[in-house]
Amino acid sequence: MLQRFSIGCLALISLLVTGCEPRIHGVVTSKDGKPVAQALIYVSAVHGHELSMAATELTDSSGAYSANPGHNRTDIYRIVVTSDNFEPANRVVNTAAGATVDFVLEPAVIYKGSYKAGDEVQARDIEWCPARITDLGTGEYEGRYEIEFLTGNGARLMLPPRNIRPKGAGFIDPGFACPFRVKKKE
Incomplete structure (x- = not known):
């Protein structure tokens, strides 16, 4: 409860300071802790209210991502990584606040x-x-x-x-x- 409250406060502060929707930043890692790199995956089923609104797209070829809160409040995300065979972690770490967000990854390929x-x-x-x-x-x-x-x-x-x-x-x-x-x- 306290963690969600803290994240909510951070999101509100970000909104007030930047004048736009807050962004959550982090890195997706494999089970061995290494950042994953290039293949398309869906990030869906985010639990709780760690993100004020669901992202409409996540993309960065390095494995890092920016979650842009969407306007339709869906639980669909997108991220580009660089490995065809990876076993992603099931938590996203907000490196700015040290908070985590649970999620599920569904592998998919694009323009193979x-x-x-x-x-x-x-x-x-x-x-x-x-x-x-x-x-x-x-x-x-x-x-x-x-x-x-x-x-x-x-x-x-x-x-x-x-x-x-x-x-x-x-x-x-x-x-x-x-x-x-x-x-x-x-």
Whole structure:
């Protein structure tokens, strides 16, 4: 109880000092205590109120992350690490306050393989895309795809995802980050 109260106070102070939403910083480590590095994972099921609001995206290729509190209060997070086979810890440490946050990690890959214009993008290769796809100048993919949003509202969207950058961090506009899977329509 005292820990949650302290974190709440820190979040409020951060909000007052910075004039924006508070951020939680930390590092995800493997069981042997080493920082993990590059593969996409989902961070979900955060327990308690250690974070004032759920993050809409977490990303940093070094294994460190910044949790940007979201506006929809979902429990979905994103982080980029650099290991395909890791067993992550089940707690995130707030290095600024020394507090911890419980979480669950669900491994997933993103854009596995190299693509070029004209290649067919396989459903298994696209596990996370930005809610707003923008021209990133790294390839153009044609065809119709079904966008399945993972926010529990059952939303569906059809569009041809063009100019999606294959493999690598930084392709998501944090202001529009939204988890969904893309499936090729036959």
